[in-house]
Amino acid sequence: MTRPQNMSLPYRIKGHRSASLLLLGMICATLCFPFASARAAEIVPTRSVTANGITVLFLEQHFIPTVEIHALVKVGSAQDPPDKAGLANLTASLLDEGTVTRTSRQFAEQIDFVGGSLEAHAAEDFTTASARVLKKDADLGFALLADMLQHPAFHKQEFERVRTQILGEIISDDDDPGNVAMKAFHQLIFHGHPYSWPAHGTEETLNKITVADIQQFHAKEYLPNQTILVIVGDLTQEQATTLVQNHFGSWKKGPPSPYVLKKPAPIERKMVQLIEKDLTQSTIVLGHTGISRTNPDYYAVTVMNYILGAGGFSSRLMDSIRDKQGLAYGIMSHFDTRLMPGAFFINLQTRTDVTNQAITGVLTEVKGIRDAPVTDQELSEAKSFIIGSFPLRVDSSAKLANVLAQVEFYNLGLDYFTHYPKAIEKVTKDDVLRVAKQYLDPQHYALVVVGSIAKAKVKQ
Numbered sequence: 257m258t259r260p261q262n263m264s265l266p267y268r269i270k271g272h273r274s275a276s277l278l279l280l281g282m283i284c285a286t287l288c289f290p291f292a293s294a295r296a297a298e299i300v301p302t303r304s305v306t307a308n309g310i311t312v313l314f315l316e317q318h319f320i321p322t323v324e325i326h327a328l329v330k331v332g333s334a335q336d337p338p339d340k341a342g343l344a345n346l347t348a349s350l351l352d353e354g355t356v357t358r359t360s361r362q363f364a365e366q367i368d369f370v371g372g373s374l375e376a377h378a379a380e381d382f383t384t385a386s387a388r389v390l391k392k393d394a395d396l397g398f399a400l401l402a403d404m405l406q407h408p409a410f411h412k413q414e415f416e417r418v419r420t421q422i423l424g425e426i427i428s429d430d431d432d433p434g435n436v437a438m439k440a441f442h443q444l445i446f447h448g449h450p451y452s453w454p455a456h457g458t459e460e461t462l463n464k465i466t467v468a469d470i471q472q473f474h475a476k477e478y479l480p481n482q483t484i485l486v487i488v489g490d491l492t493q494e495q496a497t498t499l500v501q502n503h504f505g506s507w508k509k510g511p512p513s514p515y516v517l518k519k520p521a522p523i524e525r526k527m528v529q530l531i532e533k534d535l536t537q538s539t540i541v542l543g544h545t546g547i548s549r550t551n552p553d554y555y556a557v558t559v560m561n562y563i564l565g566a567g568g569f570s571s572r573l574m575d576s577i578r579d580k581q582g583l584a585y586g587i588m589s590h591f592d593t594r595l596m597p598g599a600f601f602i603n604l605q606t607r608t609d610v611t612n613q614a615i616t617g618v619l620t621e622v623k624g625i626r627d628a629p630v631t632d633q634e635l636s637e638a639k640s641f642i643i644g645s646f647p648l649r650v651d652s653s654a655k656l657a658n659v660l661a662q663v664e665f666y667n668l669g670l671d672y673f674t675h676y677p678k679a680i681e682k683v684t685k686d687d688v689l690r691v692a693k694q695y696l697d698p699q700h701y702a703l704v705v706v707g708s709i710a711k712a713k714v715k716q
Contacts, residue, residue, distance in 0.1 A: 299315065299650065299656070299673040300315075300670060300671075300673075301313040301314055301315040301486075301660060301670060302314050302315075302493060303664075303670060304497075306480070306500065306501070306504065306505070307505070308480040308481065308504075308505065308507055308508065308509045309479070309480045309481025309482075309483075309509045310480045310481070310483050310484075310485050310500070310504055310507070311483070311484045311485070311664060312485045312486075312487070312496075312500055313484065313485070313486045313487070313660050313661070313664055313670075314486075314487045314488075314491075314493060314496045314497075315486075315487070315488045315489075315656070315660065316489075316491065316492060316493060316496075317488060317489055317490065317653065318490050320490070320653075321390055321391040321392070321490045322388065322389065322390055322391060322489050322490060322653060323388070323389055323390070323391055323394045323397060323487065323488075323489035323490060323491055323653075324386065324387075324388050324486075324487070324488045324489050324653040324654050324656075324657045325386060325387045325388075325389075325397055325398060325401050325485070325486075325487055325657075326384065326385075326386040326485070326486040326487075326488070326654075326657035326658060326660075326661055327384065327385045327386065327401060327405060327483055327484070327485050327486075327661075328382050328383070328384050328483065328484040328485075328486070328661040328662070328664075328665055329382060329383045329384075329385070329405075329477065329478055329479075329482055329483050330381075330382055330482045330483070330484075330512075330665065331344060331378075331382065331383055331477040331478075331482065331513070332344050332378050332379050332380050332381045332382045332383055332455070333345060333378055333379070333380050333450070333453070333454075333455040333457075334380050334381055334450040334451060334517055334595075334596075335450070335477070335513070335515055336450065336453070336457070336461075338450075338453075339461060339464060340457075340461050340464050340465050340469060341453040341454070341457040341458060341461040341462075342422070342453075342454075342455070342456050342457015342458070342461050342462045342465065343457070343465055343469060343470070343473055344378040344383060344455070344473070344477075345377060345378040345422070345455050345456045345457065346418065346419060346422065346456075346457070346462065346465060346470060347378070347383075347470050347473050347474055348376045348377050348378040348383045348384075348385065349376065349377065349418050349422065350408060350410055350414060350415060350418055350470065351376045351385055351404040351405065351408050352364075352374050352375075352376060352400075352404050353408075353411070353414040353418060354408070354409045354410075354411050354414055355403045355404060355407040355408055355409050356407045356409050357403065357407065358400075358403060360411075360414055363400065363404070366396065366400065367387070367389075367396075367400060370389055370390065370393040370396060371389075371390065372387060372388055372389035372390070372393060372396075372397060373386075373387070373388045374386070374387050374400060374401070374404070376404070378455055379455060380450075380451060380455060380594055380595075380598075381594050381595040381665075382665060384658070384661065385401060385404065385405060386401070386654070386657065386658075387400055387401040388653070388654060391489065391490040391491070394489075394491060394495070394499060395499065395502075398499045398500075398502070398503040398504075399503055401503075402503035402504050402507075405478060405483075405507075406478070406504075406507050408474060410467055410470050410471055410474070412467055415467050415470065419462055419465070422456055422457075422462060423459060423462055423463075425456065426454075426456060426457075426458065426459055426462070427459070433533060433535060433537075433539040433605075433706040433707070434539055434603070434605075436531060436533075436539075436706050437531070437539045437540070437541045437603070437704045437705075437706045438541060438601075438603070439454060440529050440531060440541075440704045440706075441529075441541040441543070441599070441601060441702055441704045442454075442599065444527050444529060444702040444704070445520070445523060445543070445544055445545055445599060445702045446520050446545075446599075447521075448521070449518070449520045449521070450517065451520060451594070451596070451598065451599075476510075476513060477513060479507075479509055479510045479512065480504065480507040480508070480509045481509040481510070481512065482512055484661050484664045484665060485500065485504070486657040486658075486660045486661045486664075487499075487500075487657075488653040488656050488657045488660070489653055517595065517596055518596070519596050519597055520545050520596060520597055522544070522545055522700070523544045523545065523697070523700045523701060523702060524700060525700060526699070526700060526701060526702075526703070527701075527702045527703070528702075528703045528704075528705075528714070528716045529702070529703070529704045529705075530704075530705050530709045530714055531704065531705070531706040531707075531709070532707075532708070532709045532710075533706055533707055533708070534708060535608075535706070535707045535708060536607070536608060536708075537605045537606060537607060537608060537707060538605065538606055538607075538608050538611040538614075538705050538706070538707035538708075538712050539603075539604075539605050539705070539706040539707060540602075540603065540604050540605070540606065540611065540614060540615060540618075540703070540704070540705055541601050541602070541603045541702075541703075541704045542601065542602050542603075542615065542618055542619075542701055542702070542703045542704075543599060543600045543601030543602055543701060543702065544599075544600055544697055544700060544701045544702060545597050545598070545599060545600065546591045546592065546593065546597055546598050546599055546600035546695060547591060547593055547597050547598075547600075547695060548593060548594060548595060548596055548597050548598070549593040549594060549595070549662075549666045549668075550595075550666055550667070550668075551593075551597075553691050553694070553695070554593065555676075555679040555680050555682075555683055556683045556687040556688060556690070556691045557591055557691050557695060558591075558642060558680065559635070559638050559639060559642065559680060559683045559687075559688055560625065560630075560687075560688045560691050560692050560695075561589055561590075561591050562638040562641070562642060563625065563630050563634050563635075563638050563688065564589050564621065564622070564625050564692075564696075565587060565588050565589025565590075565602055565621075566588060566589055566590065567637075567638060567641065570637060570638075570641070571588075571589070572621050572624070572625065573587045573588070573589060573602065573618065573621050574586070574587055576617055576620070576621055577604065577614060577617050577618065577621075581613070581614075581617055583604075583606045583607070583610050583613060583614045583617060584604040584605060584606045584614060585605070586604065587602065587603070587604040587618075588602070588603060588604075589601070589602045590602075590603075591695075595666070600695065600696070602618050602622075604618075608707055608708050608711045608712050609711070609712075611705060611707070611712040611713075611714055612712070612713070612714060612715050615703065615705075615714070615715075619698050622696050622698045623698045625688075625689075625692045625696070626689075626692045626693050626696055626698070628689075629685040629686070629688070629689050630685055630688050630689070632685070635683070635684075635685055635688065639680055639681060639683065642680050643677045643680050643681065646676060646677060650673075659672075
């Protein structure tokens with residue numbers, strides 16, 4: 257399994273915060289390889305549906321002789337049985353650990369021999385599996401990905417080894433105050449909803465999962481008519497079509513599972529959870545439920561959140577909490593958009609003795625962006641940076657394939673790459689104020705603090 261790495265600005269030029277951010281946005285817009293030299297309008301994939309129901313997106317690109325094959329299966333940890341949370345992720349983690357024709361070692365040797373890569377993991381709403389190879393090895397890349405999706409063996413030995421590995425990661429995560437805080441936060445705001453449990457499950461639920469559970473889950477959920485297949489790279493449309501037919505054409509479709517995922521219930525009161533750990537700092541997470549990715553206000557919320565806390569050193573939270581008050585090294589606000597409304601949260605670490613001051617400062621900024629319009633400069637800089645840095649999201653075939661798969665999954669339209677910057681540009685100060693009032697609530701929220709609670713004396 258691989259985990260995404262957060263990207264943040266390492267520093268800013270004192271007194272030139274706005275200029276440096278705008279410069280970075282312009283650099284991103286012109287230098288991001290290989291898509292910066294091409295207009296967003298040129299990222300227009302073809303879309304087709306195979307006889308067995310696979311939705312195929314293909315983008316022909318000849319910048320470099322590589323091929324990215326990215327599969328998205330419409331099942332994730334949100335479909336896990338509550339007492340067996342982690343089932344989807346454990347299934348995904350076993351896909352390349354041997355099939356009916358290849359051992360785990362053979363998978364590793366074959367992909368390593370050609371300098372390619374294979375990976376798979378489950379998120380809350382879907383599971384992804386991908387292969388990346390040189391053009392000359394495209395047939396092998398398709399063969400390996402198709403084999404792991406359609407014919408995993410789920411050997412007992414590999415099952416036990418991978419489950420033990422994930423259990424070790426869970427135990428390790430419990431030593432990280434940030435992970436502890438986020439886990440508690442999700443359980444508060446998503447109480448009774450599938451989003452409340454971690455995608456990798458818990459020690460208790462993982463130990464309940466059997467090989468038979470994995471086999472049944474795969475047979476029921478991994479269907480061609482529940483799969484989006486994205487191909488980006490140095491192939492022609494004819495070559496891609498032939499490869500899909502040769503390697504995925506015999507995959508038998510079946511009836512999709514009748515899942516109906518309900519929206520998480522909104523928070524109706526302030527909730528506080530204090531977790532004692534002998535630390536010199538307090539880890540703070542504050543927030544509530546947010547929005548879904550398909551919410552029409554997504555673009556206005558993106559601009560608003562950039563100004564509030566997602567904009568690095570140009571954000572209000574960083575300016576107030578770090579620069580003016582010196583309470584934290586870093587602070588961010590996030591909207592985790594999913595199929596159903598995900599979480600909105602602000603997280604930071606601060607000295608134990610100023611925990612209450614930091615919490616008050618966060619709530620002050622949340623209230624402030626709801627009470628008055630942002631400035632013309634804040635709006636202009638936010639939109640310029642968001643639009644200018646957009647190519648970073650597609651500066652490799654792997655990133656582009658991932659974005660395309662989600663564009664299809666969330667039904668955002670194949671004109672997404674031209675629509676996105678236009679939608680951001682249309683956001684007004686009135687829009688920012690409206691969505692701040694609608695989607696930020698400084699009265700009803702969950703607060704989690706991990707640290708020396710007795711010394712912090714958190715006000716509840």
